[in-house]
Amino acid sequence: xxxxxxxxxxxxxxxxxxxxxxxxxxxxxxxxxxxxxxxxxxxxxxxxxxxxxxxxxxxxxxxxxxxxxxxxxxxxxxxxxxxxxxxxxxxxxxxxxxxxxxxxxxxxxxxxxxxxxxxxxxxxxxxxxxxxxxxxxxxxxxxxxxxxxxxxxxxxxxxxxxxxxxxxxxxxxxxxxxxxxxxxxxxxxxxxxxxxxxxxxxxxxxxxxxxxxxxxxxxxxxxxxxxxxxxxxxxxxxxxxxxxxxxxxxxxxxxxxxxxxxxxxxxxxxxxxxxxxxxxxxxxxxxxxxxxxxxxxxxxxxxxxxxxxxxxxxxxxxxxxxxxxxxxxxxxxxxxxxxxxxxxxxxxxxxxxxxxxxxxxxxxxxxxxxxxxxxxxxxxxxxxxxxxxxxxxxxxxxxxxxxxxxxxxxxxxxxxxxxxxxxxxxxxxxxxxxxxxxxxxxxxxxxxxxxxxxxxxxxxxxxxxxxxxxxxxxxxxx
Numbered sequence: 001x002x003x004x005x006x007x008x009x010x011x012x013x014x015x016x017x018x019x020x021x022x023x024x025x026x027x028x029x030x031x032x033x034x035x036x037x038x039x040x041x042x043x044x045x046x047x048x049x050x051x052x053x054x055x056x057x058x059x060x061x062x063x064x065x066x067x068x069x070x071x072x073x074x075x076x077x078x079x080x081x082x083x084x085x086x087x088x089x090x091x092x093x094x095x096x097x098x099x100x101x102x103x104x105x106x107x108x109x110x111x112x113x114x115x116x117x118x119x120x121x122x123x124x125x126x127x128x129x130x131x132x133x134x135x136x137x138x139x140x141x142x143x144x145x146x147x148x149x150x151x152x153x154x155x156x157x158x159x160x161x162x163x164x165x166x167x168x169x170x171x172x173x174x175x176x177x178x179x180x181x182x183x184x185x186x187x188x189x190x191x192x193x194x195x196x197x198x199x200x201x202x203x204x205x206x207x208x209x210x211x212x213x214x215x216x217x218x219x220x221x222x223x224x225x226x227x228x229x230x231x232x233x234x235x236x237x238x239x240x241x242x243x244x245x246x247x248x249x250x251x252x253x254x255x256x257x258x259x260x261x262x263x264x265x266x267x268x269x270x271x272x273x274x275x276x277x278x279x280x281x282x283x284x285x286x287x288x289x290x291x292x293x294x295x296x297x298x299x300x301x302x303x304x305x306x307x308x309x310x311x312x313x314x315x316x317x318x319x320x321x322x323x324x325x326x327x328x329x330x331x332x333x334x335x336x337x338x339x340x341x342x343x344x345x346x347x348x349x350x351x352x353x354x355x356x357x358x359x360x361x362x363x364x365x366x367x368x369x370x371x372x373x374x375x376x377x378x379x380x381x382x383x384x385x386x387x388x389x390x391x392x393x394x395x396x397x398x399x400x401x402x403x404x405x406x407x408x409x410x411x412x413x414x415x416x417x418x419x420x421x422x423x424x425x426x427x428x429x430x431x432x433x434x435x436x437x438x439x440x441x442x443x444x445x446x447x448x449x450x451x452x453x454x455x456x457x458x459x460x461x462x463x464x465x466x467x468x469x470x471x472x473x474x475x476x477x478x
Contacts, residue, residue, distance in 0.1 A: 052092040053100050056085050060104070064111050070119040078115070079125040082108065086133050090140075098143040105137040106154070112166035130166050138173030148182030156189045159234055171234060175241035187238045194231040198223045245269045249282070260286040260296035267302045276309035304332075313339070328356055328368040357381045362388035363396055370400045379408035383453075386414045391422025394434070405441070409448040410455070416442050417461065424469045436478035439465075 063081070070078060086108060094101035112130050121127055141151075155174055158167045171186070178186065232251055239248035249257070249266045256262050263286035267279035283303050290296055300323055307316035320336040323329055333352050337345045353374050359365035362385055369378035378400065382389070391397065397415045404412040416438040423431040446458035456464065469475065 075119050079129050082129045094140050098140045101140050102144040105133050109133050113164050116164050141177035152182045152186040171237035183242050190231050190234045245273050257285050258289050260289045260299040264298040264302045276306045279306040353377045363393050379404050379411035382411040389418035391418035409445040413442050413445050429474050432475040433478040
């Protein structure tokens with residue numbers, strides 16, 4: 001079926017001809033500054049990327065000169081303007097002039113502090129443009145043939161003035177363009193910065209910038225901590241970019257390496273560099289920390305990967321099963337079963353489902369069985385342990401009931417009743433419309449249930465419900 005000639009699409013519009021379309025564009029652009037700028041960029045692109053670059057440079061300079069605070073309704077147009085310039089750089093300048101495109105993108109990102117100072121970007125509209133520009137600059141930097149020495153200087157200066165986070169993640173993006181020489185120079189600059197921390201004053205006139213649980217934080221203390229974090233982050237990124245695993249580990253003190261989260265980061269890098277035994281040793285330094293409480297999933301994950309990489313397949317499988325038993329983690333169970341021989345996997349799955357059905361935390365077990373999926377096992381568990389149903393877990397029970405409606409209507413009904421009873425017993429009136437809908441589903445499911453067993457049939461349940469909550473009109477009239 002052909003589209004109507006009145007339909008707005010490229011084919012129909014092109015039939016108007018270039019002259020008529022140009023007239024319409026000029027008419028539409030009257031009073032629309034953003035459209036005029038876009039049209040000028042498109043016209044400039046006809047003569048090459050150099051003319052487009054000149055137009056973009058002028059527009060960025062104009063935005064940079066503005067000082068007035070922007071009301072909320074002007075933030076989005078500004079973001080669209082910035083993104084138009086960013087897109088034009090990548091579309092019209094970067095293909096033929098990557099060095100020029102790099103400079104323009106850097107200029108755009110460098111404007112971030114001044115722009116943030118004069119607008120409220122709490123929804124991240126402007127920030128998303130800067131983030132994309134940073135990704136773009138990482139893409140074109142290798143083609144721009146930049147001088148590593150100058151680039152190292154620029155990156156160092158940018159990160160030292162990165163008050164709004166506009167250059168976060170810059171080093172990994174620039175690693176290829178920097179090369180080994182540039183990364184080495186950048187490392188030396190941050191090591192030099194680490195060697196001269198800000199001076200801490202000891203007089204009574206120190207400026208307090210915050211009050212926390214540990215007391216006052218002074219301006220010079222804050223500056224010292226900020227610099228230390230900056231140096232640590234930069235040197236860690238440089239070590240990763242250079243593949244220097246030992247250098248990365250050396251950035252962390254012995255106390256830090258006893259932290260399971262940090263130990264996991266170090267071990268993961270050792271594992272990626274083909275050193276599984278060293279990875280296991282790094283993890284062992286935090287084994288005491290694992291035993292004093294807390295949730296450290298990365299430590300466990302990396303340990304299992306390291307065990308397998310070192311050839312200790314049985315130990316890795318043992319830990320996968322233990323991890324599953326602790327918290328019914330389905331990903332570990334899948335990994336465990338995947339590595340079993342044929343037929344053993346069926347037996348292991350049956351054992352796991354039986355274990356889950358007996359798991360002390362009823363709702364965690366139900367969530368696992370529904371997600372696996374093992375709906376038959378979940379239904380059997382509902383019938384056997386229905387007294388443990390907590391109708392307040394609506395985010396889980398709703399989907400569980402829906403999954404059981406077709407093949408296990410009684411189990412689904414018991415779940416729905418639990419949510420209905422909780423809502424009414426606790427007078428959660430905002431849930432009454434949902435409870436009323438659940439009751440309608442129970443009525444529908446009644447025709448599919450031939451034996452309620454020890455449970456009240458639908459009619460008896462309705463009688464009891466009206467006896468207990470007959471005056472709650474918000475439910476009955478929902």
